[in-house]
Amino acid sequence: MATLKDVARLAGVSVKTVSNVVNGYSFVKPDNRRRVEEALEATGYRPNLGARNLRRGRTGFIALVLPELSIPYFAELAGLVIAAAQDHEWNVLIEQTFGTLAGERSALASLGPHLVDAAILSPEALQVDDFQLPVPAVLLGEHAVDVPISRVGIDNVAAAQAAVRHLISLGHQRIAAIGAHPHRGTAALRLEGYRRALAEASLPFVDELVVPALNYHRADGAAAMRSLLDLRTPPDAVFCFNDLLAIGAMRAAGERFVRVPQDLAVVGFDNNEESVYSSPSLTSVAPDKAAIAQAAVDLLHRRVESGDALENVETPFSLQVRESTVTR
Amino acid sequence: MATLKDVARLAGVSVKTVSNVVNGYSFVKPDNRRRVEEALEATGYRPNLGARNLRRGRTGFIALVLPELSIPYFAELAGLVIAAAQDHEWNVLIEQTFGTLAGERSALASLGPHLVDAAILSPEALQVDDFQLPVPAVLLGEHAVDVPISRVGIDNVAAAQAAVRHLISLGHQRIAAIGAHPHRGTAALRLEGYRRALAEASLPFVDELVVPALNYHRADGAAAMRSLLDLRTPPDAVFCFNDLLAIGAMRAAGERFVRVPQDLAVVGFDNNEESVYSSPSLTSVAPDKAAIAQAAVDLLHRRVESGDALENVETPFSLQVRESTVTR
DNA sequence: CCCAGTCTTTACAACGTTGGAACAACGATG
DNA sequence: CATCGTTGTTCCAACGTTGTAAAGACTGGG
Incomplete structure (x- = not known):
């Protein structure tokens, strides 16, 4: 060479x-x-990039720390982050945490300043005191208030509220929520949006209609839906905190011959490509993933280049209405 | 530091x-x-890994070149490759080609020996003369006969044959195939498997039942299915060359009120997680993705460490039978 | 013809690491 | 006591690049 x-x-x-x-x-x-x-x-x-970066004190890499690539939302996001990083001549290193505290800690530990120039994090379990990062970082999605790290994401409260308002506007009265989680920041925010939408319509907040999900996989959504269908009075609509939960929920409904949307309206969150082609297709909150990826990368680049201050970027979202809430 | x-x-x-x-x-x-x-x-x-690698002449990275992370098969595979690479203290760099020749060429071009120690490639459009690689590489899936590169994957002919045999064993006589492609090696092999299964059952090979797909996305499957349903005599079963095509096909069938599996049996390929929870769930050829990822990484490691010879590793597959071919 | 100023090129050092040669210490051997 | 081999440590150079400073070449004005 x-x-x-x-x-x-x-x-x-x-x-x-x-x-x-x-x-x-x-x-x-x-x-x-x-x-x-x-x-x-x-x-x-x-x-020779190694030599150049050694000399320049840069590595040419950024880390993208996420739960799992097999979750479509993160796979799509990863693709967009890779594309956005290319504009700044950054290569992207993906670390999977599998949503565990141990996984997230070990991913962060491996993030020496020699390995990457910056990091994009999608934490699910991390505590405040874990955030002693050796490189500039940006948090995706979760709004961890006390932590001095930049953050990019949508307004989860408003987005959840919009989703539930939609259900209410269709006349649903007994609306369930799937995806509550004790330690997940986004889950708390989406639950808050759900709560507010109910409150402004003077609908009661019913404990038994809020189902937790430890993971956000399809199987968890199906399990949660089964428990809802076992209630004495099952819900007539359900707001799921992500699309995978919703897909699982629709599957479980189908297995009990509950028709979607006639007997049960379903709204998801993330607007995965999968949800456009499911039967029925899924109404979903659509965060602008490209904007999130772009904003995160740009923000880090500014910070690395010119030591910019911390930022909190709010990206837009929309509600994609499909067959799971409205018949054709 | x-x-x-x-x-x-x-x-x-x-x-x-x-x-x-x-x-x-x-x-x-x-x-x-x-x-x-x-x-x-x-x-x-x-x-400082940069300095260490500069001195040692290694980079500590391998490249994973694939069409797109938003395709579930590749997302799942990428996750498994990352996990397998950790065992050898390798970090994984993902490059997206979007299935285009230009994208693949540029990904390969950026693969200086200074950037990565080795590469795992999932090419779709590359020609033989493009394979002047600066680092040891392994091809996933596609069996490019004349190219001196290792390869890991399943026996596509046998797998496709098993899928179509399954349809034949259920009594289907007019079986379509979606996903033919002029330049894609795997497509040719799967088509050959389809052809053989028909031949051994003495079923005619009907040109109009073989529909090409330029991309392998859900939309392409839907479009192909619509054209099949427009035939004078539509098929009673369809073998799709990947799960996304199958999902799209099932969606298009549903829109025309064609019932799956009663009016139309559908088989996919890849066994995405998505296919377990679709309605109906999708019968699919299931390659052992973990085995593929592990074999590819191990093979590269042997080659980099001890200059082992080229290899051709065949990984196992199975057929997962679900609702899209068999009623409950 | 010299000098100042501008443009162009070069030598050197350094980034942090490791292989190899050289060296030092030490007990064992003849 | 000289020699040797073993063990442990240090020094030096090198990996390929770029910033700095200094040197060299050229231009035009006096």
């Missing part, structure tokens, strides 16, 4: 002149520039 | 002795070893 030295020898100039050409430094004689460019071409020179 | 020099000064030994302790070199006096370890502890030393 060719190095600057090889190119310099071939072009008959010093190593530094080649470096100057490679880095677009302006004061290089046209004649030399041409010779260097020819030599670059001839040798097929590619800079 | 502490360096070896800092630790050495604190412990009162040379830099190299500290390096020896860090790297588990055996001949260090117990006394010194203890002092060094204390100093390591006190400074919280973490090796």
